[in-house]
Amino acid sequence: MTRAKGGRACGPGRRFGSVLILALVSIAVGPSWAVEPAQDEVETGYNYYNGAGVTVQGPAVIVKKNVLDGASLKAGYSVDMVSSASIDVVTQASPYRETRQEYSLGTDILRGDTLIGMDYIDSRESDYTSDTLSIGAAHDLFDKNVTFNMKVARSWNLVGRNNDPSFGWKDFNRTMYSTGITQSLTPRWLIQFNYELTADAGLINNPYRSAMTLDGALVPENYPDARTGQAWAIRTSYGFPSGSSAIGPGGLGGSVQMDYRYYRDTFNVVSNTAKVTLQRYFAPDWLGGIFYQYYRQGAASFYGDRLPTNQLYKARDRDLSEYQDHWIGLTLKFKLKQTTWGLISNPYVQIDSSLMIYHYDDFTDPRTDALYSQRAYVGHTSFGFNY
Amino acid sequence: MRRRMLVFVCLAAVWAGMTGCAPVQPWQREYLADETMQFDPDPLKAEWQQHVREVFEGGRGGFNGTGGGCGCR
Numbered sequence: 001m002t003r004a005k006g007g008r009a010c011g012p013g014r015r016f017g018s019v020l021i022l023a024l025v026s027i028a029v030g031p032s033w034a035v036e037p038a039q040d041e042v043e044t045g046y047n048y049y050n051g052a053g054v055t056v057q058g059p060a061v062i063v064k065k066n067v068l069d070g071a072s073l074k075a076g077y078s079v080d081m082v083s084s085a086s087i088d089v090v091t092q093a094s095p096y097r098e099t100r101q102e103y104s105l106g107t108d109i110l111r112g113d114t115l116i117g118m119d120y121i122d123s124r125e126s127d128y129t130s131d132t133l134s135i136g137a138a139h140d141l142f143d144k145n146v147t148f149n150m151k152v153a154r155s156w157n158l159v160g161r162n163n164d165p166s167f168g169w170k171d172f173n174r175t176m177y178s179t180g181i182t183q184s185l186t187p188r189w190l191i192q193f194n195y196e197l198t199a200d201a202g203l204i205n206n207p208y209r210s211a212m213t214l215d216g217a218l219v220p221e222n223y224p225d226a227r228t229g230q231a232w233a234i235r236t237s238y239g240f241p242s243g244s245s246a247i248g249p250g251g252l253g254g255s256v257q258m259d260y261r262y263y264r265d266t267f268n269v270v271s272n273t274a275k276v277t278l279q280r281y282f283a284p285d286w287l288g289g290i291f292y293q294y295y296r297q298g299a300a301s302f303y304g305d306r307l308p309t310n311q312l313y314k315a316r317d318r319d320l321s322e323y324q325d326h327w328i329g330l331t332l333k334f335k336l337k338q339t340t341w342g343l344i345s346n347p348y349v350q351i352d353s354s355l356m357i358y359h360y361d362d363f364t365d366p367r368t369d370a371l372y373s374q375r376a377y378v379g380h381t382s383f384g385f386n387y
Numbered sequence: 388m389r390r391r392m393l394v395f396v397c398l399a400a401v402w403a404g405m406t407g408c409a410p411v412q413p414w415q416r417e418y419l420a421d422e423t424m425q426f427d428p429d430p431l432k433a434e435w436q437q438h439v440r441e442v443f444e445g446g447r448g449g450f451n452g453t454g455g456g457c458g459c460r
Contacts, residue, residue, distance in 0.1 A: 043429070043430060043431050044431075045431035045432070045435070047431075060431050060434070062430055062431060143411075143413065144413070144416075176448070178448070184410075184411040184416075184419060185411075186410060186411065187410075187417075187418050187419065188419070188424075190419065190424060190426075192426060196448035197448075198447060198448055229447060229448065231448035235426055237423075237424050237425070239423060239424050251417065251418070252421045252424070254423050255421075255423040257426070263446035263447065263448070265446075267445075269445040271444065271445060271446035273444075281423075287422075295444060295446075297444065297445050297446060300445065319443060319444065319445045320445050325443065325444075350429065352432055352436075356439070376439075380431070380432050380435050382429065382432060
């Protein structure tokens with residue numbers, strides 16, 4: 001890890017901890033299981049994010065292997081290399097670089113119409129360690145027209161502060177419960193309902209970030225030590241018939257998917273997310289897609305761009321402020337189905353590119369006192385195959 | 388509380404109605420098996436997008452997808 005200014009403490013804009021937990025547990029509880037045998041599969045990718053002074057990039061790989069009849073193992077590895085000079089960092093500390101590594105192991109066992117899965121994830125960085133364990137099950141009902149699933153995940157984490165041994169290591173733990181149901185409405189129409197409850201306990205706030213008082217002084221953020229959030233989501237996918245010339249491998253021309261999520265938590269954050277995705281085959285091997293997502297949220301009850309000194313809980317995390325964002329992206333995938341090259345079969349290459357635009361309603365740039373907004377480019381490239 | 392129960396009962400009734408129809412037969416699943424019909428068919432892509440989303444949003448959960456890691460601030 002490097003420091004731009006003589007080893008000064010890492011910037012307050014760091015969000016490795018909370019973000020990491022969210023992401024890891026999301027891995028563990030994602031309800032998108034299909035009750036079907038796993039394939040021997042390798043997927044490799046490279047992620048890229050650049051915007052508002054922050055660059056994150058790194059490789060990732062997942063390998064799946066059937067080991068017994070109905071049982072499979074999977075292993076993953078990823079690296080995030082972060083270079084940050086975000087607005088929080090440049091106004092409260094100094095730019096920094098960071099690397100995080102993650103290892104994961106999991107197994108799925110299929111018995112009849114029931115799939116049971118367990119996953120373990122380990123993640124390390126200089127001021128954050130995380131271990132996550134999850135177990136879940138999915139079951140098909142009504143001639144496989146309905147799939148019901150539920151998962152439980154627990155994440156144990158330790159949060160530190162670089163260059164500050166006196167801070168020690170603080171606990172931050174999360175428990176997540178999720179359940180979902182997917183229904184086949186017609187041969188070309190799926191609908192899915194999901195519910196997820198997340199309970200956090202421990203050091204929830206960023207140990208580096210400061211809040212700002214009415215007279216402009218910086219004071220440490222202080223959050224309640226517990227947070228419970230609930231999310232309700234509905235997703236639907238509708239396939240449309242092929243055109244005269246461009247069709248997919250299964251005879252489908254493409255699909256339109258729509259997602260909506262409502263979220264609220266005990267910090268009084270309420271948000272709404274809507275997303276639409278359109279995919280279409282340009283040829284049996286070529287798939288193109290475009291998506292648009294709109295997100296709007298209200299502020300946490302103790303958030304403030306400037307806060308009274310005597311307020312007990314203080315936050316100036318713009319993730320907890322009132323804002324909206326737009327996210328639009330393109331996808332292009334080339335997949336050679338029923339093609340074998342030696343040990344490799346069904347190879348594919350995929351490129352994703354998207355733009356995010358954020359407008360904050362109550363978060364100002366301290367350097368200009370103007371409301372803050374930001375743009376970011378998000379990219380992902382992957383190559384995968386069966387073996 | 389009563390209002391929530393009413394909403395839940397209505398949703399359950401709608402769901403039961405849809406389930407009762409159960410119109411898709413095993414030999415009609417070719418379209419449903421197409422990757423364009425699946426929610427988040429590419430694990431690494433879904434992981435990365437979910438990670439980016441959760442880095443910048445106060446809300447969380449509910450959507451499928453897998454995780455990622457690191458902070459983007």
